[in-house]
Amino acid sequence: MADWPAVQRTERTDTIVRRRRGRGALASLAVAAVMTATAAACGAPLQDLGPLPPRFSGPPLPADAVVSELTSVLAAEGITVARQPSEALGRCTERLTGRHAPATVDAAVRAAVGRARSEHGWQAGPDLGNGTLTLTKGNWTALTAVPSPEPAQGIESSVIVSLTCVDGGSPTASTTPAPGPTSS
Incomplete structure (x- = not known):
């Protein structure tokens, strides 16, 4: 016959092992349930919604047309700007600079x-705050900061309009600057 304390140790060890396996199985079931719930909850945001829409609609606008349009809009408000040649080859960027009387530059x-x-169909772009319009x-984004109405005495306020092309195919068609800035 087997030694009674040895049998008790074996039975105790078997009981401990069974309890650990039971707890492990229970923990595995809990983890599986959490993973299943997570997968079910996150499944909807991960569904395929098809291709992304284009970044702009319609044909790409040429740089000359955009610059001409914004130059005329600014001129109608008394701000004469000059087109600076794009220095970045292969990128669609333009810059219009000019000066205006400090007392009315904000309103203009x-x-x-x-x-x-x-009048020209431009849409409001993202709100960047801090007086940036x-x-x-x-395929174009125009960005300008509302100039401070109080520059140094006797100096006109600078007006700068930066234009960036989202996806233009060809950079600027012409980089000939317009006549120099004048004040109004």
Whole structure:
């Protein structure tokens, strides 16, 4: 016959092993349930919604047309700007710079942005805050900061409009600068 304390140790060991396996199985079931619930909950956001829409609609707008349009909008508000040649080869960027009387520069820039939206179909771009105004049209984004109405005495306020092409195929068609800036 077997030694009674040895049998008790074996039975005790078997009981401990069975309990550990039972707890492990229970933990495995709990983890499996959590993973199943997570997969079910996250399944909807991961579904395929098809291809992304284009970044802009319609044909790409040429740089000359965009620059001409914004130059005329700014001129209608008394801000004469000059087109600076694009220095980045292969990139669609343009820059319009000019000067305006400091007392009315804020109102003139805001009116020009409003005119571009109402008369030429530009849309409000993302809100960047801090007095920055953005417009989008086709494959172009125009960005300008509302200048401070109080520059140093006797100096006109600078007006800068930066234009960036989202996906243009060809960079600027012409980089000939317009006549120099004049004040109004």
